[in-house]
Amino acid sequence: MLQAYxxxxxxxxxxxxxxxxxxxxxxxxxxxxxxISVLRLSGPKAFDIAAALFxxxxxxxxxxxxxxxxxxxxQITDGSEVVDEVLLTKFVSxxxxxxxxxxxxxxxxxxxxxxxxxxxxxxxxARMARPGEFTLRAFLNGRMxxxxxxxxADLIASNSEASxxxxxxxxRGHFSDRIRELRQKxxxxxxxxxxxxxxxxxxxxxxxxxxxxxxxxxxxxxxxRLRESFSxxxxxxNGIPVAIIGKPNVGKSTLLNAILNEExxxxxxxxxxxxxxxxxxxxxxxxxxxxxxxxxxxxxxxEIESVGIERTYEKIRMANVILYLFDASExxxxxxxxxxxxxxKEVGDEEEEKRLVLIANKIDLMEEIPHHFRNLVDxxxxxxxxxxxxxxxxxxxxxxxxxxxxxxxxxxxxxxxIRHYEALSHTSKAISDIRxxxxxxxxxxxxxxxxxxxxxHLGSITGEVTSDEILGEIFGKFCIGK
Amino acid sequence: MLQAYxxxxxxxxxxxxxxxxxxxxxxxxxxxxxxISVLRLSGPKAFDIAAALFxxxxxxxxxxxxxxxxxxxxQITDGSEVVDEVLLTKFVSxxxxxxxxxxxxxxxxxxxxxxxxxxxxxxxxARMARPGEFTLRAFLNGRMxxxxxxxxADLIASNSEASxxxxxxxxRGHFSDRIRELRQKxxxxxxxxxxxxxxxxxxxxxxxxxxxxxxxxxxxxxxxRLRESFSxxxxxxNGIPVAIIGKPNVGKSTLLNAILNEExxxxxxxxxxxxxxxxxxxxxxxxxxxxxxxxxxxxxxxEIESVGIERTYEKIRMANVILYLFDASExxxxxxxxxxxxxxKEVGDEEEEKRLVLIANKIDLMEEIPHHFRNLVDxxxxxxxxxxxxxxxxxxxxxxxxxxxxxxxxxxxxxxxIRHYEALSHTSKAISDIRxxxxxxxxxxxxxxxxxxxxxHLGSITGEVTSDEILGEIFGKFCIGK
Numbered sequence: 001m002l003q004a005y006x007x008x009x010x011x012x013x014x015x016x017x018x019x020x021x022x023x024x025x026x027x028x029x030x031x032x033x034x035x036i037s038v039l040r041l042s043g044p045k046a047f048d049i050a051a052a053l054f055x056x057x058x059x060x061x062x063x064x065x066x067x068x069x070x071x072x073x074x075q076i077t078d079g080s081e082v083v084d085e086v087l088l089t090k091f092v093s094x095x096x097x098x099x100x101x102x103x104x105x106x107x108x109x110x111x112x113x114x115x116x117x118x119x120x121x122x123x124x125x126a127r128m129a130r131p132g133e134f135t136l137r138a139f140l141n142g143r144m145x146x147x148x149x150x151x152x153a154d155l156i157a158s159n160s161e162a163s164x165x166x167x168x169x170x171x172r173g174h175f176s177d178r179i180r181e182l183r184q185k186x187x188x189x190x191x192x193x194x195x196x197x198x199x200x201x202x203x204x205x206x207x208x209x210x211x212x213x214x215x216x217x218x219x220x221x222x223x224x225r226l227r228e229s230f231s232x233x234x235x236x237x238n239g240i241p242v243a244i245i246g247k248p249n250v251g252k253s254t255l256l257n258a259i260l261n262e263e264x265x266x267x268x269x270x271x272x273x274x275x276x277x278x279x280x281x282x283x284x285x286x287x288x289x290x291x292x293x294x295x296x297x298x299x300x301x302x303e304i305e306s307v308g309i310e311r312t313y314e315k316i317r318m319a320n321v322i323l324y325l326f327d328a329s330e331x332x333x334x335x336x337x338x339x340x341x342x343x344x345k346e347v348g349d350e351e352e353e354k355r356l357v358l359i360a361n362k363i364d365l366m367e368e369i370p371h372h373f374r375n376l377v378d379x380x381x382x383x384x385x386x387x388x389x390x391x392x393x394x395x396x397x398x399x400x401x402x403x404x405x406x407x408x409x410x411x412x413x414x415x416x417x418i419r420h421y422e423a424l425s426h427t428s429k430a431i432s433d434i435r436x437x438x439x440x441x442x443x444x445x446x447x448x449x450x451x452x453x454x455x456x457h458l459g460s461i462t463g464e465v466t467s468d469e470i471l472g473e474i475f476g477k478f479c480i481g482k
Numbered sequence: 483m484l485q486a487y488x489x490x491x492x493x494x495x496x497x498x499x500x501x502x503x504x505x506x507x508x509x510x511x512x513x514x515x516x517x518i519s520v521l522r523l524s525g526p527k528a529f530d531i532a533a534a535l536f537x538x539x540x541x542x543x544x545x546x547x548x549x550x551x552x553x554x555x556x557q558i559t560d561g562s563e564v565v566d567e568v569l570l571t572k573f574v575s576x577x578x579x580x581x582x583x584x585x586x587x588x589x590x591x592x593x594x595x596x597x598x599x600x601x602x603x604x605x606x607x608a609r610m611a612r613p614g615e616f617t618l619r620a621f622l623n624g625r626m627x628x629x630x631x632x633x634x635a636d637l638i639a640s641n642s643e644a645s646x647x648x649x650x651x652x653x654r655g656h657f658s659d660r661i662r663e664l665r666q667k668x669x670x671x672x673x674x675x676x677x678x679x680x681x682x683x684x685x686x687x688x689x690x691x692x693x694x695x696x697x698x699x700x701x702x703x704x705x706x707r708l709r710e711s712f713s714x715x716x717x718x719x720n721g722i723p724v725a726i727i728g729k730p731n732v733g734k735s736t737l738l739n740a741i742l743n744e745e746x747x748x749x750x751x752x753x754x755x756x757x758x759x760x761x762x763x764x765x766x767x768x769x770x771x772x773x774x775x776x777x778x779x780x781x782x783x784x785e786i787e788s789v790g791i792e793r794t795y796e797k798i799r800m801a802n803v804i805l806y807l808f809d810a811s812e813x814x815x816x817x818x819x820x821x822x823x824x825x826x827k828e829v830g831d832e833e834e835e836k837r838l839v840l841i842a843n844k845i846d847l848m849e850e851i852p853h854h855f856r857n858l859v860d861x862x863x864x865x866x867x868x869x870x871x872x873x874x875x876x877x878x879x880x881x882x883x884x885x886x887x888x889x890x891x892x893x894x895x896x897x898x899x900i901r902h903y904e905a906l907s908h909t910s911k912a913i914s915d916i917r918x919x920x921x922x923x924x925x926x927x928x929x930x931x932x933x934x935x936x937x938x939h940l941g942s943i944t945g946e947v948t949s950d951e952i953l954g955e956i957f958g959k960f961c962i963g964k
Contacts, residue, residue: 027516030516034511035616038511038588070552070553071571082650082654084646089553106520109510109512110638112641112645155590158592158594159593165563168566168567479517482517
């Protein structure tokens with residue numbers, strides 16, 4: 001019964017549309033010219049196709065005789081001519097990334113050569129893989145669940161220590177384990193409720209209503225905690241949004257450049273490593289900070305605006321950290337207090353979630369820092385010279401404080417994916433419906449509907465419940481070769 | 483004696499500057515985000531460094547116990563935390579690309595993760611590899627000679643069947659073998675001449691002067707043949723230069739687009755393969771054609787120029803194939819003949835090396851092709867409508883004829899590298915000096931000087947004779963990771 005119920009909640013139409021008997025191929029490494037490139041071939045014909053194209057250097061060796069995971073030196077030939085000298089590795093199913101028989105060819109990194117070898121693979125019956133199709137196969141072959149597959153994409157896209165760590169943890173199943181555990185408990189209850197329906201005429205209760213109620217509390221707490229973790233998870237994944245605001249000519253673009261330069265110095269310790277040119281994101285101690293709308297700062301020396309116009313408040317609403325910059329050599333204490341008051345009025349309730357840091361710029365123009373600034377307001381104030389790059393590290397230190405919460409969340413699972421967040425929200429709604437049903441002592445068959453809904457939404461996270469539409473949406477965002 | 487002489491002609495200062503006891507690391511795949519990236523670690527500490535960072539999934543396994551060329555699944559850790567799940571392969575010296583102990587790490591293709599793993603390798607004592615340093619080591623460790631090392635770079639940069647084929651042949655040593663053979667013969671004579679010097683008081687001739695003379699003829703012929711092959715080799719490597727010329731508004735840009743589209747249709751058979759965006763190069767049956775200075779054609783609909791102005795003749799001088807386009811619906815036979823005469827006057831002696839093809843455009847505007855065009859001049863004339871893409875394939879067929887010479891050269895070695903060409907030119911000069919010396923019956927010690935010069939230049943091609951300067955120049959052009 002329990003088994004039958006579990007099965008009924010799983011939808012498998014995918015298999016109809018995704019033909020696992022096809023053999024697929026694609027480059028697995030980034031496009032462009034390089035020392036080497038790796039091409040992937042996955043499916044039941046992978047070994048036959050490779051054997052037709054590959055001539056091992058060691059004449060005693062054949063692909064069939066080679067052990068799994070053993071790299072062979074040899075040539076790719078088109079029958080008459082050598083196309084390239086390569087290293088080829090076979091991975092025997094299920095011990096491969098996709099779970100299929102897989103061949104990886106490490107060839108010279110010329111886009112032309114890659115194209116020629118892929119063409120030969122296709123001549124032998126392979127077809128080009130669609131975006132994310134290798135990982136989709138890994139999912140369909142049971143090598144990973146859906147949330148783990150999504151984590152592969154996140155891991156590849158990770159650009160900071162925090163985003164890498166979260167993606168890796170999700171890929172290794174920490175998050176899935178937690179979800180599956182909750183779902184399993186709910187599933188046991190659901191099957192008892194369903195069992196009651198079979199014996200409905202006898203008016204028995206197999207499922208202990210008060211135990212269910214306390215389980216619902218547990219699940220609700222956990223789901224709430226996970227939903228709450230999303231705002232931090234999202235911020236860690238995409239970078240903590242920072243806004244630099246201030247009146248014209250206080251030195252906003254100079255400050256931004258000084259902060260970005262501060263990081264450059266650290267990054268350039270590793271020569272030759274290319275770094276993604278997201279010019280306006282910096283990574284400090286593994287946490288990414290994203291400067292909001294810095295295009296304006298760069299195009300014009302200082303954009304013509306002052307605190308008070310709509311655009312600035314838009315930035316403030318999007319930011320977690322606001323650096324309010326003013327010219328300390330020209331600004332009176334009264335002006336500052338007025339600005340802070342105005343700011344607090346506008347931000348209102350959200351203030352607690354945001355950090356406002358005052359940056360007093362142009363200390364190079366001052367003989368000494370006037371005493372009245374020292375105890376300005378109840379806000380952190382940093383005195384800098386953006387032009388002379390003085391005290392900039394105090395700003396980066398301060399930014400890092402905004403990220404300290406992230407360290408605290410290190411233990412539990414963190415939700416970073418909007419799809420998971422939505423599924424958790426639906427679960428939460430279903431749980432509240434079940435609880436209401438319990439309170440109203442509604443019949444078992446109605447309770448079962450809400451339970452099924454909760455199970456469905458929890459199961460959609462890990463892919464125990466899935467549909468073609470969901471899979472298409474998830475894997476369509478991957479790039480080819482993944 | 484022979485041995486001593488051979489040794490004296492080899493310069494080994496490289497070893498002083500290139501410390502093979504250092505362990506180097508770099509990404510071997512193209513930069514950017516992808517499914518996987520491969521990092522390379524080469525040098526005596528490669529296995530120690532990898533062992534410190536790598537934790538095999540199979541707890542029974544250690545890196546020390548793993549066989550060469552065997553991929554291991556496991557984790558890269560920084561001591562406390564997992565950085566990524568990877569596949570790691572060790573290659574035991576000398577059975578690796580560089581000849582060193584080598585480790586290749588196949589990690590998730592995030593630039594951030596690559597950077598973290600490289601940083602860990604450096605913390606363990608590796609340093610970032612310089613451009614071409616892996617291949618330089620392969621040369622220093624005797625895994626390939628210099629001309630083969632240069633072919634690796636050519637192979638990676640190859641973007642057509644012809645350039646790929648030439649680079650692969652050079653990498654596999656066809657060209658080096660030929661050069662080494664010539665040099666070996668010359669070396670034997672040189673050592674006999676040197677031997678004579680030791681017995682100079684006895685007035686003996688160990689070296690048969692007439693045999694030397696006939697050897698010089700052989701070498702001279704071969705060197706001349708190789709030098710001649712350079713112009714074809716260079717063209718096949720970089721693409722056959724094609725110029726489209728003609729008066730304004732005859733449809734040059736429309737024709738270029740029609741020709742480029744002809745190729746697009748073929749290329750797009752392989753979906754998803756990225757191709758280098760050299761917009762104005764087409765590859766037909768494996769031969770690249772490079773359109774000269776097409777920027778002008780694209781920016782303005784038709785550049786304002788007519789045959790006769792300097793810019794057009796500049797193009798003609800650079801081209802191997804000239805497509806002279808005219809508006810067949812408006813141009814008289816007299817005009818055409820006049821243009822051809824003018825063209826021949828300008829091109830003069832070079833005409834034989836160039837192909838001029840007349841393209842009569844805008845046949846869509848004509849009711850029939852007038853008879854007087856048919857036997858226009860003694861030149862191939864193709865009637866097309868660039869606008870309606872009619873007969874464009876006749877142009878591509880004609881272009882291919884220009885490349886037929888390449889097939890003929892398939893047997894012998896082809897020089898594609900300007901450095902090799904220069905070395906061959908110096909060799910040729912030295913051979914002519916030796917021959918003159920023989921004719922003038924100059925003493926052995928003077929003959930020996932010219933012989934050494936010829937040996938030096940031949941040896942510089944394969945790297946039997948080399949210097950830091952040459953190596954720096956060659957490998958400095960490689961990218962990092964190669």
